[in-house]
Amino acid sequence: MGEIQKIRNGAGVVSEGVRASGAVGDLRLYEFRSRVFRNTRFLRVWLPPGYDDAENAGRHYPVLYLNDGQNLFEAATSFTGIEWQVDETAERLIGEGTVPPLIIVGIDNATKDRIREYMPHRSIHPMMLRVQGRYYPDFLMKEVMPFVERNYRVATGPENTGLGGSSLGALIALYTVMARPGVIGRLLLESPSLWASHRQAIKESRSVRIWPERIYVAAGTAEAASAELSRTVVDDARELAAILRRAVLSEKRLRLVIKDGAGHNESAWAERFPEALQFLFGP
16 A cells, blocks of 8 residues: 545545555555445556656546456455456556557455346346346446546547456446447456356347447356366357357457466456457557
8 A cells, every 4th residue: 555645536525545555557546435336345546657747637548447356456455366467467568559558447346245246137046136237337337437537537438438357247347338338339358157147148138239349258268167167158258259240240349269278267367468458459
């Protein structure tokens, strides 16, 4: 932890943002109260190099929102002790000119209520009948995004707005772009839990007509405990990609990656993140 920065949230209440000292670059942590979910979590705002420089005072930046924010920037806060290395990767690609300078916002999950918030439909396996995922689009678009846009120089419009996650965090990202088309223009789906709720997300995706401009879908061949279950994850990812292609998403707009031997973990997602970020926000 480092210096404290105070900004105001939507209710006019001063929020103290703490600059994290364990991340590469400028990562600021804000305790964020949600009226939609009636709970509190951290938002982790990573700023690109030069954001505070005087010559950039009038510049506005694309933004990528990622779920499971605890796992993105610091090993100390990650569920498994392994992080996505989002900060290292973004700083390197920006420095190389591979992607433009952008803001990345990690949205922490709700820990014990993570599954409930990330599941938009009731499920028998896992047993989850009182789900809250249908409220996630409001949480993101009426609370999180306005907070970031009020306090940081964010470029607006779908072409400048990305959303993503892994596992159930990818599932709720997919649900959000289907439920609120035209807001998110860059979508990252890592090892998406498309099996949930009897594959309801895949079923609903067939009737969607407006999709983000660029979509990156990835899975590994060792996602689950058995080869059979792993094949199911890969088959679901391929089926979703086929649906997206039929919706006239060209290869320039859609990338499907099946990684041989990759598992369902932060290490796999960290390894693919450079390619994903470049595809979603690069030229």
